[in-house]
Amino acid sequence: MSPYFLADSSALKKDKLDNVRCYFEGFFEGHTKILSFSGETPNPSAFPGLKTMGSGTACIQGSTMTDDLFTDLQQKDLPFFLPSASGYSSSWNENYQGFDLAIPNGELFYAETFFDPKESDRSLEYFLENDTNDWRATDWRALEREQLSEVRFKNIEWQHDKLMMYGKETYLPRYSAWYGDSDKPYTYSGLTLHPKPWNNGLLTIKDKINDVADVEFNSVLMNWYRDGNDYMGWHADDEKSLGLNPVIGSVNFGEARDFVLRRRDNAEKLVIPVKHGTLLVMRGELQHFWEHSVPKRTKRNHDRINLTFRVIKL
Structure with a gap:
């Protein structure tokens, strides 16, 4: 499957990726390279800032992403202490x-x-x-x-x-x-x-x-x-x-x-x-x-x- 390149995860909407699993292949010229998608491949037109770079490839314009795709979308901080012990x-x-x-x-x-x-x-x-x-x-x-x-x-x-x-x-x-x-x-x-x-x-x-x-x-x-x-x-x-x-x-x-x-x-x-x-x-x-x-x-x-x-x- 053709690769995608991603620079700014904030441009993606998680609800459009619920059925998509991404596989990463490190960084490429300051962009995270997604080797492939399993499930339904996202339509570039569905995501703000996502632009076609050629046949089968796309890129989100923005700042260089330094973490994985879902960091900005899923990671939330619980505003109180929860023990790390078993059961929590x-x-x-x-x-x-x-x-x-x-x-x-x-x-x-x-x-x-x-x-x-x-x-x-x-x-x-x-x-x-x-x-x-x-x-x-x-x-x-x-x-x-x-x-x-x-x-x-x-x-x-x-x-x-x-x-x-x-x-x-x-x-x-x-x-x-x-x-x-x-x-x-x-x-x-x-x-x-x-x-x-x-x-x-x-x-x-x-x-x-x-x-x-x-x-x-x-x-x-x-x-x-x-x-x-x-x-x-x-x-x-x-x-x-x-x-x-x-x-x-x-x-x-x-x-x-x-x-x-x-x-x-x-x-x-x-x-x-x-x-x-x-x-x-x-x-x-x-x-x-x-x-x-x-x-x-x-x-x-x-x-x-x-x-x-x-x-x-x-």
């Missing part, structure tokens, strides 16, 4: 622009900016806008607990739940709300939540992540962290109503926080940064072998809204 691996998912991660007894999908800045900004505004306070300027922590019910939120019915702990009522260190299908109540830590009906904003987000998670979510738990002093303790989403190997879709808007995973049988931990617009999907056996938390971060001063989408089966 990551690969870039081009379709969903995120990382597929394997960890011992679990699977993750992580997209740092799954929602673009415009979508993320509007979502945060949508969740907090109200007829009473300027959501951007209000010190929500300074509100007395009774005052929250006086705020007329337009889209989300936030509440401050409390639990009985050691015989004493204790308020959770965050605000929350539960939305979903009308027949899907949810019980955790002795607290039973009855869902409020879906609204357009939540359905838009749910529809966008259903495809990534490959499930049809039917409920969402929303948590509003007013600042870094609000937190979530160690737990697993392994309630009976979620069934075996539940899929959890976690969406984050607002302040960046650490999401920490630890194995139940040892002290092994994984710290994952969740930012404005991040999507994290947990699946496989993960909820049965790992716990997770959102620890305090006292230097974080701004609101964070987290939505954890679930499939309630019982």
Whole structure:
């Protein structure tokens, strides 16, 4: 098969090479020489900058390429530490622009900016806008607990739940709300939540992540962290109503926080940064072998809204 010469891999689009395997034969006059293609040979007209140099040969004009063809197309840097031990691996998912991660007894999908800045900004505004306070300027922590019910939120019915702990009522260190299908109540830590009906904003987000998670979510738990002093303790989403190997879709808007995973049988931990617009999907056996938390971060001063989408089966 006639050779091709390649100088700038950025000019190629990976989706046009999915069925093509290239065999390299070193460098030739500053260009990488591709000895042959297996599969369908690319049409030079399909690639910007690709020019015919003669019968059966072509070249992409540009800077000299110093690595192989797919370096620029496939190599992405995971923005947090993943152990190199057995059972851990990551690969870039081009379709969903995120990382597929394997960890011992679990699977993750992580997209740092799954929602673009415009979508993320509007979502945060949508969740907090109200007829009473300027959501951007209000010190929500300074509100007395009774005052929250006086705020007329337009889209989300936030509440401050409390639990009985050691015989004493204790308020959770965050605000929350539960939305979903009308027949899907949810019980955790002795607290039973009855869902409020879906609204357009939540359905838009749910529809966008259903495809990534490959499930049809039917409920969402929303948590509003007013600042870094609000937190979530160690737990697993392994309630009976979620069934075996539940899929959890976690969406984050607002302040960046650490999401920490630890194995139940040892002290092994994984710290994952969740930012404005991040999507994290947990699946496989993960909820049965790992716990997770959102620890305090006292230097974080701004609101964070987290939505954890679930499939309630019982």
